[in-house]
Amino acid sequence: MPFSRLIGQARYGRTVIPGTDADVRAAYVARAAEYVSVIGSVELNDGRDRGLIARWGRARSGHVIDAGCGPGHWTDLLQREGCDVEGVDLVAPFIDQARVRFPRVTFRVGSIDDLGDADGQADGILSWYSLIHADPERVPTMLAEFARCLRPGGSLLLGFFDGERVEPFPHRVSPAWFWPVDEMALRLVEAGFTVEETHTRVDPGHRPHAAIVAQRTGSPLDL
Numbered sequence: 001m002p003f004s005r006l007i008g009q010a011r012y013g014r015t016v017i018p019g020t021d022a023d024v025r026a027a028y029v030a031r032a033a034e035y036v037s038v039i040g041s042v043e044l045n046d047g048r049d050r051g052l053i054a055r056w057g058r059a060r061s062g063h064v065i066d067a068g069c070g071p072g073h074w075t076d077l078l079q080r081e082g083c084d085v086e087g088v089d090l091v092a093p094f095i096d097q098a099r100v101r102f103p104r105v106t107f108r109v110g111s112i113d114d115l116g117d118a119d120g121q122a123d124g125i126l127s128w129y130s131l132i133h134a135d136p137e138r139v140p141t142m143l144a145e146f147a148r149c150l151r152p153g154g155s156l157l158l159g160f161f162d163g164e165r166v167e168p169f170p171h172r173v174s175p176a177w178f179w180p181v182d183e184m185a186l187r188l189v190e191a192g193f194t195v196e197e198t199h200t201r202v203d204p205g206h207r208p209h210a211a212i213v214a215q216r217t218g219s220p221l222d223l
Contacts, residue, residue: 023174041073049159050077052199052211053126056157057081062123065149067112068130072098072105078126079105088115112142118149125150128159132176136166143191150216156193160184162200162210169207181210192218 042050057064057078066075069087071094078085079102086106089095098107110116112130125146131139146156161169163178185195193214202208 042077045073046203046209048199048201049128049209049211053077053128053157054081056124056126056155056213057083057085060124060155062151062154063118063121064124064126065115065118065122066126066128067115067146068127069098069107070094072102072107074126074128075105075107076102083124088112113138113145115145115149120148120151122149122154123151124155124157126157128157129161131158132160132171133174134177136177136179140187140191143187143193144220147192147216147220152216154216155196156188156214156216157211158184158188158214159209159211162202162208178207179210181212184210184212185214188212188214190220192216192220194218 053074054077058081060078060083062084064078064083064085066072066078066085066087069075069089070091072087075085075087075098086108087095087098088108088110089098090109090111092109095107095109098105112127115125127146131142134142150156161176161178162181164180166177166179166183168175168177181198181200185198188195194217195212195214197211197213199211200208
């Protein structure tokens with residue numbers, strides 16, 4: 001199967017054992033150059049995604065974090081839309097390539113479980129398919145980290161694979177998870193967000209796509 005189906009090709013009916021962070025990092029390190037060549041530019045991605053991310057970026061007035069930025073193409077797009085943005089990713093080869101390809105953009109190696117000292121100061125966080133490999137039990141902690149970093153009224157744009165239930169599947173790089181939009185929206189509310197927009201689509205030959213725009217409005221619920 002060609003690597004171009006890395007993100008989009010649907011494959012069902014196999015037992016999937018999700019990996020650890022180290023497994024995911026190693027899988028992306030091994031295919032980083034290939035990943036960049038196939039989907040590592042905004043032009044190689046769906047125009048509807050480019051439009052949504054650009055529109056969201058134009059509405060940001062303060063610091064923006066691209067959490068799980070990969071090779072940096074969305075980070076660069078946000079800077080070109082006027083954002084004060086930095087890209088953060090766990091995979092060092094992605095950051096190395098991002099710095100070479102987009103030298104005017106700030107990038108650093110880091111985990112989206114700990115985005116540093118932004119603490120209530122960021123105006124926006126882009127998390128574009130950066131939670132797809134996380135075990136569902138960890139997702140609330142990651143969303144809480146996003147909430148910690150955002151100022152009141154700050155915005156999160158989250159992209160992920162839509163599905164009928166929360167379940168793993170054999171993604172071409174490392175096992176990943178489907179999330180129903182309603183389930184992800186509930187986790188966002190519990191983390192202190194208000195959901196403002198939801199976007200879904202199903203394109204032939206690709207897994208169902210979802211995106212949520214949510215505003216940081218409250219404190220995480222003590223459930």
